[in-house]
Amino acid sequence: MEKAEVRAAERAEAAPKPPHLVKDILEYPGVRVVPSHSLKAVWKYFREFPHDILPVFRNAFSDLIEGVIYPNTVLLLKDKADDRRVGEVVNKAVSISLGATVEEAYKLLRDRRTPGAIVLDDEGKYVGIVTLRGLLEAVKQMQPKARSVNAVYSEFGAAVQRIEENRDIGEIMKKIAGGDADGAVVVNKRGLVAGVITVWDFIRSSIWLRPRREPRPIFGKGVSRGSSAEAKAPAAKAVMSTGVPIVTPRTPIEDAAQAMATLGVYVLPVVDKDGRAIGALTAFDVLKAYFEGPKEGREDLEPERPIKGAEELKPSALEPKPVKFATGVRARDILRSDVPTVSLFDSISHIRRVMVKTDAPIVAVVNEDRKIVGLISRRDMLFYLAEKSLGYWKVQKGKKLVLKENVMPGEQAKLLREEGTASDVMRVDVPKLSADASAEEIAYHMLAAGTDYVLIVDNSGEPLGVITRDDLVKVYAERGREEATVAELMSPADIVTVTPFHSVSHVVEKMKKYELDGILVVEGSDVRGAIVDNKLTLTPIEESLRGERVFIITRSGSKKGGSERLRYPKASPLTASDIMDEPPPTITANEAARATAARVLRHGVVAVFDQQGRLIGALTGFDLVRDLARAYATSKAEIAKRVEA
Template identity: 50%
Template structure:
């Protein structure tokens, strides 16, 4: 008989049916005597939609519940407000109830969560909006597109608000803290999405109250430090979350559900083709799509999905496109190697690695242990590949903070939280090619391609690293000593170096890696739309903090706008699987097949790839930095392994 795990591998995981399948246990315990400031600190560290309040630390009897909004009722740090003063009667559900029934109750009550009890009425945990969304992801929605359920800007009764970035926080604070809305879409002057503002942004910033909660004394012992100075109300743009993810009416509803379940962000802007906000999709809209289908008077539209394209890595000789090449540069590894590259600790986070890339402008960093010994290397390609493989185009640095082992957490105990940390140790490569200082650059190029790396480590007599040769250094060596080849001789064919607009980001990166490319050209039919390069992607991700969790987003290219309301840049992500069209940038440079490679090298180093067009404006190829490395590798094969050339030429003839 097959085990459950074996069945799930074949047919997929079973969709949760009852509350028992999605019950959660907050990783901290709150009682009626817990200070409101303590509750806020717990929520900053462990964001959860509903918090049960116990009568005492030793009791399992629940006095009520509080929601994240409750923590915003703090008026002053001086006032020792208690959680017991702000209790809410809980929505109570049983473990045996069906998920859709609980969802209907939460929709009717507009609550983010409910208290779960067993058949005897004893406390068993909580069920949250986030948990329900995660469970519904394994089901087929009754409405497929955002267009069928989203909340438009002009709807009077809405769980999403809309506010300008320059407005005062005081204008919208009461509705947010009272739970009338789940969040605000922040608009810029052009009507686009500048950000979102939710309870979690206030909790993170701690800027929702002034210095004092009582009449301010001018003199005497009651003057508290920090409370005698008047503080003006903050503007919305200072507190809002800027890494805003947007959806369109054609976005699949399950992608929005996945985004909300992953991030706990229950309000997502909906934009039109001009990036103007036309509404918002809320968690309640998503539940409506799964349980009831399209809203009254709405119809589904055809959804736009990312296309996954299978890519197979070609053989080394096919990738290099072996042919005789006898021009020797005369340079060796010691002549071109880098001896001073930036380093990071093996425990450093992705955000730290990215900052090092940005500051140093280097394409490679060394990873060292606590003793300063080099244990691996990370390139921009490694960095991009790691993030792109994390599904939605954003990467959760701390995954599942709401999920803990089903154990009661008492004061002083450490909550056992499921955490997924991304560090240099996770991204680095420990297997890399090596060469001696006297190795020719042609052999270095061959070793680089044979190992599928963008660098070769130069080691001394004691086998200790003394330098690194990167592909950029090989390209510079070719400019200095290489033959004056035409671009048309070295360029990659267009069928290899192009992707469709709707190719997913992950499949685009897989193609780049499989063919040893530095980027690809994005096309729609015969029309060139833009380019996607590894160097550009590695510098574009931004890190934001959401609900106490660290996120890294790939921002949406082509929609960056300047505004004058204090926001220097507006950066868009996407609520769904990223495609090549989302991350591409416009073509800024092009060349012809008759141009000499050495004349294009500087631009190649700057942009990563250079599209090649003929006299009629048709794309005939793409020149990559790796194409130059392949030319150097051909020289090594010509002299060191000449038997490979006839084999490849014969294979080409048979293919024709």
């Protein structure tokens, strides 16, 4: 056997095996419920120990099972004075043996339409529980029999309801309490997803519970609170969870399973290409995809998966060419001194707020003595967040950033990674130039350092201000090389383009690798949009994801004005199509680069076409900066030759 085959066999042997038996996914609730417990006490237990079921024992010292309590049983509470006991509402337990297979457990839960079962050993003794959550964890390591969401999702009907955000929840609450519905997708007036409602939204909140009943007053026109009329149920928007991942018919079922298992959300909205809700994906739908395959009459569409490859740069693509010209502009003429400051320990979210509030492309980081110790641009922020992100969502609470690997249903999202501060993001190796430095020299050192800014200092080394990439583009628009054409400066199409299905991480990596500030999103021969580094910010939107805040991509600069935001995370990783802006202006290759610079400054990137209407490249801000840098490199080479002579 060849070495490659041996290594492949070793990898296959070392790979984790998917759980096969119930004992591999067994759960052990951390509380013992007995018939004498009040239903309100069990409500608190579900908040603290959010399993899909809790066993009810005969007494605190016995392992004999009297039945089970489901989360939706809590919804039987009528008001805050309701003191009924578990023994009055206990459900008959569904049981399965410890040695049963995972597939047998799925079929049992499916047939009984229950979220969990009691697990018994060979002697019939209680050993734990098996739940939907455990099955979702198990299938993450399996190959599904249906590839796409389209093959298994539920259309709106009995199991999954559709409700407008301003409608009261009385009817849907009754259906969830009775086990007739898994949940509901909440939509706004335009039919777009506003959130979801599941039993865990009722467990987490008490807004649905009526106040304590009081007697009617005998005299007077006044009435006691809550006594003269039935309290109106709250609107759906008061109870729903927002920030829940959405899926499309072409979302890979593996991504949906991962989202459910990670977030503990058993209902994911399914939307069409216009973002309108067409149904929902439930936990049972996902499990059906793995254990059975597509629903009858459903087409299993080819899933849309983010592309992660990276093209290699052609050696001659960005070769510097000798250029002789000078703008005559010095650093003192264009430096910006009104740079906002942040401290070393300010959080990333605070830095972002400063940038948004001041519309600044860059901030200075100062120490306790108010001395500048580093700089952070929007481009730096984008690269940092792209490198540090884990999973699909950037979640912030206090000084945290990333969701924990697995969250049980209804559980508060635990967070693992520190959000990061200015000291983590700032660059300290910033080029320092004098106020006499030419625009060409500034461009040269900016590119050499791989930044989009330089620091200008006086003779004693004290900072005077900064010069950014956009400042140099302005210089080029006013005094750039007149004979330069777009064809001479542009980045070729194979370097400056991505498809709509390339992952965001790939887009950012390409920007970084090839020193691009703009990327074209193309599909076939059509330019579908553009992505520009200084127009992208990761914005924390006040959305509830188990009480957390979610970082959402914000898109600005649309034709309609203002900004658009991707309100909901996706169950699969974000792609270029999710963050792209409007298609940029188009120009021909023989146009003057200087005349085009103003459009580059305004839009970040322009698409370049040949005479036959074919896309051949794009002109970005860094392309214009490169032309300035070539002029400086050419002058240095000529000076060196004269010295040698």
